[in-house]
Amino acid sequence: MTQFGKGCHLHLIDGSAFIFRAFHALPPLTRKSDGMPVGAVQGFCDMLRRYLDHDHGNDAPTHIAVIFDKGSHTFRNDLYDQYKANREEMPEDLRPQIPLTRRATEAFNIACKEIEGFEADDIIATLSCQAREAGGRVTIVSSDKDLMQLVGDGVEMFDAMKNRRIDREGVEEKFGVSPDKVVDVQALAGDSVDNVPGAPGIGIKTAALLINEWGSLEELLENAEQIKQPKRRQTLIEKREQIELSKRLVQLDCETPLEFTLDDLEVRDPDPETLLGFLSEMEFRSLSKRVAETLGREAPVIPDTTPEGANPPEDDAPDAPPIDPEAYEQVSDMAALERWIEKARDRGWVAVDTETTGLNEMACGLVGISLCIEAGEACYIPLAHRAAATDDLFGSDDLAEGQIDMDKALEALKPLFEDPAVMKIGQNMKYDAKIFARYGIEIAPIDDTMLMSYAMNAGLHGHGMDTLSERYLSHTPIPIKSLLGSGKSQITFDRVPVADAVKYAAEDADITLRLWQLFKPQLHRAHVTRVYEGLERPLVPVLAQMEMAGIKVDRDVLSRMSGAFNQKMAQLEEEIHELAGESFNVGSPKQLGEILFDKMGLEGGKKGKTGAYATGADVLEDLATEHDLPARVLDWRQISKLKSTYTDALQEHINKETGRVHTSYLIAGANTGRLASTDPNLQNIPVRSEEGRRIREAFVAPEGKTLVSLDYSQIELRILAHMAEIDALKQAFRDGQDIHAMTASEMFNVPMDEMTPEVRRQAKAINFGVIYGISGFGLARNLRIPRSEAQGFIDRYFERFPGIKAYMDETTAFAKEHKRVETLFGRVIHTPEIAAKGPRAGFAKRAAINAPIQGTAADIIRRAMIRMPEAIESLPATMLLQVHDELLFEVEAGAEDSLIDAARKVMEAAAEPVVKLDVPLVVDAGQGANWAAAH
């Protein structure tokens, strides 16, 4: 044992910097056997190995340690609550890897040090000071400029990336002052990364100039009055306090209380068994081979070897026992629950599923929770099952035996569900997250097998658990109907006998875990990791919040409208019956068809495949020019629709407790990446007709608040202009021109100032037609013109904008070759039907043309929504609804303009930085007491 002193050389590795560099520099990697993300761990180990093997010459370490941060709150947060406040959240795939890097360090037999509530930098500073005082030398392995103040008197830094030592000269090069003056410069210049304010308008260059002129920050501030430049003088005088605070923030603490000494850090050889054991547990094949070579050992055999670089097999299913519902455990006491929680913590992940009394997360009760950690080993924790009925039909209100008290169970589970180091895996996690939120648990981090499937398989099949289980695990889960029954005699889950519930519920968690282990490594290979992690998963908490917020709906407004509609319908019905000469059900297309075409003998009756006459709006509109009856039916239908679907149904959806309507968004509902809204659908509230639009008056802001709506202007056409690279369109958007008028002008050679509304209308129809995969027939029907004329328009359009034709051809060719198309953000939409013959081919082709455009627009608003909570954090505003290209907010009166500024900024910049669009994104805003006024 060597006493640390002269001749000793301490190397201090900045562990966090190593991890982040490893995480960001390397592609995501998951452990093959179970899907655990381990890319950063591998990178970390490799960097450690390379550092130890590196020939350090005269600078070889006699003592070494890896220093980590611990805890997010330090004394600097007490000095300044905004310190490091702009730090991005740690990526969710990185969190579970942090404890593994600690284990890796220990496996290399290197001292691994951290102290709760202290930054690694302060520990490094303290150790450096101690080592220097003892007469030894120090190498700090980091390129972090915050550590540069420590350089000098035997302390140097080493940039492992550039393989370069940083000494006094290196620091002076960077800061323009000697190391002991670095904090003074930093105090003035501030640091945007750590959110240190500094002096506004003064950067490193100016700061160095000032410090060198006055000798120190204190001298400078004392003599600030004498500064010649007025702006600079004013800043230094006015911001003095802020500058002094900044100095305290950047000054490292050499007095950190340590529970170890320098002697504890002496270099030790690794124990080959431990190190190789760890590496093979992580399944790092090439790394363990390399390390084994250095150690002169046999490389450990890692089962299920896939040669690196070779194509992995199609089937990734880890060897797992068959699914056996009899094998699941019922958790009936706290001791058993604690065991499961402990196991989940050890493992770093757990599949979770909740059972409830209904499907409405806002109004149902929690009945039980199932967990699964290893395939085949799952449990169910019954919490609110009712005791079996003894005599009556309605069952008992008493709780069944053998259940843990719900509050106690949730109290025990909360730390696990909120533990950043434990991944919570679910199928449709938004549902479970909303349930837990009602019980005060913010579940995170999460993975969602439904969303993984959606990212990889959109267009191929659905993403419900039953579909996925049958498709990927060849297993049909126990149908919920077998427990609940169906129809009138259907019971709620709390009435299901606990023993049956265990099998069903635990099986769901088991299946979810197995799907996760299968999907996780596939994401990267399918090149959709970024889509999943950036566009699907982060939307879960955002949508959960929006759905829970709901929107206030005025029942009286709806009720009055329903009454008025009722009267109007009765009146129309009477007129229709009179015109028909008999009484019939106006709402029955079959009966209506017979009246119109058989009894009245009108022309143009066409029977569809079911043998019934078509009576759609387009048919009736044609007939309406000659007869009153079809015109009245059209009126009747419009009102009937508004009443049944909106003014009546919406009232049923007003939540008793909140007085608001809470929709539910399907993240994986639409193939293109769009959301879908259900129960109720708030994405199709009428707006186009005057009468329909009045329904929006029932969507209101509460007293003292305002509804604010922001919507993207022409987003799909802008995306088309960018993707198809149409210069004329791009320029028109940049110039803020009327795009439909401009199209008309180009096509029909009409000068812009002579444009008629009719010509513009036709050009608009063509522009939209292009987005949908235009056809002569479709355009003809839409514009009600002969097909030949429509085809003429299209021909002229393609002649004028050959790029559009080229884009459409290229997209179809791509789809044919790859059986998929992609958005600008890498979202994949599969198009298996593209190879079909017959009419289906036409459908598939148009869908393939539309999907990248619609999907890119969907990606953009998703990005905006994901960034929105942080952007409006400081405002008294809530995001309530999304309607494809519109976001609706509720905001306290007075803050409307601040909200519009903040939200517009996020929306207009939502494509960046991944995609730089050639056209600007423009967002229009409106506000008012109700949705009609805000739109």
Next chain:
DNA sequence: GCTATCACG
């Protein structure tokens, strides 16, 4: 449970 119809982007 399927089909027709119609509300939205």
Next chain:
DNA sequence: GACGTACGTGATAGCC
């Protein structure tokens, strides 16, 4: 030469 079409959704009513 015929096929039969605008893209993406969800809710409701009628009907079998």
